[in-house]
Amino acid sequence: MTTQTHTDDHQPKQRLLDSQIQSHLESLIDENNGHAYGGVWTIKTDAERIMLTLHLGYPAEQEKASLEARIKRELNDSRDVLLEIDCQVERHATQGNITGLQGVKxxxxxxxxxxxxxxxxTTVNLALAMAREGARVGILDADIYGPSQGMMMGFADGTRPQVRDEKMFVPPVAYGVQVMSMAFLTTKDTPVAWRGPMVTGALMQILTQTDWSDLDYLFVDMPPGTGDIQLTLSQKIPVAGSVIVTTPQDIALLDARRGIEMFNKVNIPVLGLVENMSVHICSNCGHHEAIFGEEGGVSLAKEYNVGVLGKLPLSLAIREQSDAGSPVVVSAPEGDIAAIYQSIARKLGATLASPQNEQFAMPTIGMSDD
Structure with a gap:
């Protein structure tokens, strides 16, 4: 009886021509949008190194190590591979012809x-994740009645914004992120008992009278529902896109559907959906249980042809760290949950920067018998 010897399936390493390197890189799939990277590479080579610069329209600094490893495997070249990521975030299309906000792309x-x-x-961890990817980021807490971003970002009670030129608020900064909230203008023991017009007026004031400093992205933490603030945002503020947060629970999905429909009607593209509390992981035995239902967010995303940016577990750590003013992205940046938020941030940036997204910002024309 004879035995067969198996040779190594991998080809021996060699030195590729620059044109061959370019071909490999252009066909490499961007895992943040599912498309090939194309011609966004600058290549320099010498006898010992392949030096690459990837030019992107969204930040992806936290992906550099894993992407560099992917490239090394793809090229299988004998030389060292060194990767740099050059991120240039542009101002993207918005609904209507609304004037852009000073200091915000x-x-x-x-x-x-x-x-x-x-x-x-989700807002606070997504903003912090985007900042870790290399972007300049701000948060506007638009929940006038129940502002929470001040606490989540660890600001002390009584924090107040500085005032510049007697009319502009200078947003306080935490973890490198600029933040403006109604919580900075009231006390925790003073409820905001305002009617609709006063609430929308307050929103416009803190948005337009805040001296935002050269932001790539301003995340607006919206109040729940589809009421006055949402309509004001769509009519008066240039919004590049929206993110819908839901749980797999049927009642949450029903309300998330209303949110998607609202943004569609006002020509604000829904860039993706985040499914929270998708599964409970037992802290003792590690058992996974979908206590709020399974794949509800995925089904809703397919129905409206939007992507699922990420799915997060029901986690005690997420709640505890947010309540303590040290969100999980900064308190445990190397953990699994932070990695999910980083992935969501990159996918969001890539979706917004995708040429396919710009078409969704165009007005639609419909006909009816009414």
């Missing part, structure tokens, strides 16, 4: 149809 609305689905927690 792109406004992203983070919304949910109902409360209790983790929208504010």
């Amino acid at each position: 792109n406004i992203i609305a983070v919304a949910s149809g109902k409360g209790g689905v983790g929208k504010s927690t």
